[in-house]
Amino acid sequence: MGVTAPGPDSRGSTAVQPLSSARRPCATLGGEMVEHRPPSSRLLAPIALGPLRLANRLVKAAQRLGYADPDGAVNDRVVAAYEALARGGVGLIAIGRCACDTPTAGPAGGLRLDDDAYLPGMRRLAEAIHAHDVPVVAQLDHVLAEPFDALAPARLEQLVERFAAAARRAGKAGLDGVELRALPDGVLHASLCAAHNRRQDAWGGDADGRARLATEVVRAVRAALGPEAAVGVKLVAAERGHVDARARDEAIDLARRLEAAGASYLLVSAGGYGVHAGAAWPELPRYPAPPAGDRAYAARLPRAAVLPAAEAIRTAVSLPVGVVGHLDLAAAEAALAKDRVDFVALGRPLLADPELPSKLAAGRAERIRPCVRCNLCLHAAVIREPVRCRMNARLGAEAELVYAPAERAKHVMVVGAGPAGLEAARVAALRGHHVMLYDKAPGLGGLMPMAALIKGEATDDIAGALDYYARELDRLGVEVHLAREVDVELVELLAPDAVVLATGGVPRLPGVAGIERAHVTSTADLHAHAARYLHLLGSRMMRKLSKLYVPVGKRVAILGGDLVGLELAEFFISRGREVTVVGEAPELGAGMPRPWRDRLVPWLSARGCACYAGATCREVTEAGVLFDSAEGEPHSVDADTVLVVAQRRENPALVSAIAPLVPEVRRVGEAAGGLDPSIMGAIHSGARVGARL
Ligand SMILES: Cc1cc2nc3c(=O)[nH]c(=O)nc-3n(C[C@H](O)[C@H](O)[C@H](O)COP(=O)(O)O)c2cc1C
Ligand code: SF4
Known part of the structure; x- marks a missing residue:
């Protein structure tokens, strides 16, 4: 191993020194071999760390x-x-x-x-x-x-x-x-x-x-x-x-x-x-x-x-x-x-x-898949589980999840441009398929822009993830058709070799008495309400405007204590609302990186937001919500708006209509009834299907 050869000054001179050709990293991007350009970056200059000679400073x-x-x-x-x-x-x-x-x-x-x-x-x-x-x-x-x-x-x-x-x-x-x-x-x-x-x-x-x-x-x-x-x-x-x-x-x-x-x-x-x-x-x-x-x-x-x-x-x-x-x-x-x-x-x-260093060396920094600071990897390390990365489905699965060139280039129709559909389209196109991506919404990302509106950018760069997908789909030649609902006629007309259904799940409200009352709304309703404005104005501007108006009353009861429920509580409290969280799961903040949850829960409590875990909702009344606490104690909370964090279930309608028409139909993300409804779960599900087509 020739890494102990005398190298450049350990501090490195200010002038950038080119890598020797033997040490230049070799990039395989989107299946094509990329020619190396002489690096002009200090990051790519070699350096000696004591006896070691490094090809670059990363x-x-x-x-x-x-x-x-x-x-x-x-x-x-x-x-x-x-x-x-x-x-x-x-x-x-x-x-x-x-x-x-x-x-x-x-x-x-x-x-x-x-x-x-x-x-x-x-x-x-x-x-x-x-x-x-x-x-x-x-x-x-x-x-x-x-x-x-x-x-x-x-x-x-x-x-x-x-x-x-x-x-x-x-x-x-x-x-x-x-x-x-x-x-x-x-x-x-x-x-x-x-x-x-x-x-x-x-x-x-x-x-x-x-x-x-x-x-x-x-x-x-x-x-x-x-x-x-x-x-x-x-x-x-x-x-x-x-x-x-x-x-x-x-x-x-x-x-x-x-x-x-x-x-x-x-x-x-x-x-x-x-x-x-x-x-x-x-x-x-x-x-x-x-x-x-x-x-x-x-x-x-x-x-x-x-x-x-x-x-x-x-x-x-x-x-x-x-x-x-x-x-x-x-x-x-x-x-x-x-x-x-x-x-x-x-x-x-x-x-x-x-591949960040090789993309940088190839002058292709725009192709680098960004870390969006969701800290789900950190969460895994904290709870001593194997690390997974939201953006890189192959991390820890390098051997089984291989994006091999397709044996035969197929015409692939991906229905749904949420995270699962985006990743399925990206991976399929990377492998050489001709991909058409459809969504009935006018923008990319499914629920991601809504998540960006609620979370903001400080802890999770969802907008950065969407920018990456937009760039990659464009580079890989994916045909993107937005504001276009897919029906059986369109599938018949296009006659694709394969359809990937990434339509998301159908929102499901809990079977609680009074759930149909007028002051009950759901996260799906909120999304439907905001989707068009989100597309027109973007999540950053919408977040600013939400300081002036949000479509909920003064007192809000949130039914759902997972990541979404707690983040909504923070969002509405920061907009002057009084919030109570009633969660069924035994622990609050499921799906949230623990260090973040451990800061959010006391913050909510310091602002008078009672958060109940392990609760059972009994009834939505005109005045609010009746529920039993984890200890079986009956409670009531007054609320002008009852906001249900909608669970989602599989959507079998389209698949049964399309199945007879197309040789290969696959479902990803929530459309497949996936167990993990998170953005990471969706991206990983999309990657697996994209790799199999
Ligand atoms: C999942 C995970 C595991 C880590 N494990 C270690 C470790 O074993 N040793 C260590 O010194 N730092 C560890 N760190 C800290 C990182 O080395 C690094 O200092 C930190 O992530 C900040 O750098 P970054 O912003 O480039 O990620 C870990 C960080 C993460 C997110
Ligand atoms: S899990 Fe999130 S924070 Fe960790 S490396 Fe991946 S994108 Fe970055």
Whole structure:
């Protein structure tokens, strides 16, 4: 593996250096091979991280994907996911955190390097990544189950040796080095933080003591791996949210110590306490509104919140310093162009599109599938489930969901331009089919524009997803027919080889007494009411106008406590309504990323919005709603408007009419009675059908 050749200056000169032809990533876009243009981007300039020579400055930030075997071993799914990233041409891959001691939180798809038994799997993973000429490091971590202060000195010495042993295994497996994770919930971060480390022995007490574990680990790992391997450290710079949070000066001092101990690179991430703990997600403190008393900070957070701290660290050390956290390509490019950092790491954007680097190198940035910041991947990681990406159905399913060129190009009619239909049309066209997409609505997206109106853009860039589909369908030559209802006559006339029904489900109201009353409305009614204006004015303008008018009374009872119910509650409260949520499911906010739900529920409650989970609605009366709480207590709530979050059921009418006319009829999304009515469920369902046509 030729990744240790002497390379360019580790800081990189300001002039962009072309990639050697051997290292230029090769892009396969829409089935066609794209010619490479000479890169003119700082992101695409090579860089040396210690002994490693990277073809470009885009690093895959370590992310726990949760695909490993229950015992923590590498399997086919892990290899396929990382191979897709390597094929996409990223400069360096950091494999999501690998336990270097017996994991404390039990098996949940995390990787391990705490035993030689994991060597064969890691070797296979390294070979798969190296086959694409991409260097790879394993991120090492030990998650603490106990307070740091409770660890005996002998245990700390043992942990130093555990990190070194895991690094030795990484080297034996053929990896190019390791990255030490010094972030919240890990032992290295705890030892470095005065907020966690209150010890008065040699492992705490002052800056020397607190830095001891991290510097000893770097030294031991360096000794285990030798000079030819990279030893990176991912650390938190300036923290917020605690009186003992690490200040920037302390982070600079730490960076100097890590450099002296033998680190090859530093990757600076955000972090902190309380609402700032997830500061790599600067949208979180602002959701659904900035915290009282900290409005200025939350409102001021730039897209790359941690960049100033990374820049300050970079000026104090001579090793390469990178930054990670909520960067888009423009922010990353600007940070490099202004020499604020040496490289950038991307997490979610590379999950959404592993081919991002090769598309960039091919001068095809507009083809990059955007990460829309829905944070469903984060939610999966938080609840320790395998990570899925809303926008990239192939993530974690690379082996079984393959978009192979179609054996025979068919005429495919896709009915319904919601997320399922859009993705089915995109994938079918990508594979070489002639695709016609129909929708009776005048715009693309089905319910997506309505969702964008309710959610806004701060936490979910639904408009960005729609822009992507519009661009891709245009590029792939999909014929789009809007404001055109499909009937049997049209199908007979066009005589397609295949029809994909993506018409969405039929709204179904609960069978509750009084549900037909005049003051009952549903999410489907709201959508019907808003659809035409949404198309004419767009969701952003409609959101502004909704501050002046919404078609509900002063007091609103929402029947439905899932993601949609809670987001509607936030929307109407922010527009001066008094809201009560009555949900049947045992938990509130189903389908919502947990960190967001954990902020929204208290926000609603602080505004007098009672939210009932596990409730049974008994009757809608003239005055409001009668229901039983989860404990069986009878309740009533007064409401001028009762808003039902309409469940949807399969729509069998069109399929039975069309089936005799067309050789191949397939249903996707809710039209197929899919279990997952979310945008992600719809997109993934569309991808699977598009791949099978
Ligand atoms: C699903 C998921 C899993 C993650 N797992 C890890 C991990 O194992 N180690 C780590 O250092 N950071 C982890 N992170 C944080 C990312 O590496 C990255 O710092 C964060 O996502 C911000 O970067 P981004 O905005 O480019 O995604 C994870 C993030 C996500 C969303
Ligand atoms: S799940 Fe959402 S936030 Fe995560 S990578 Fe995909 S689009 Fe981005």
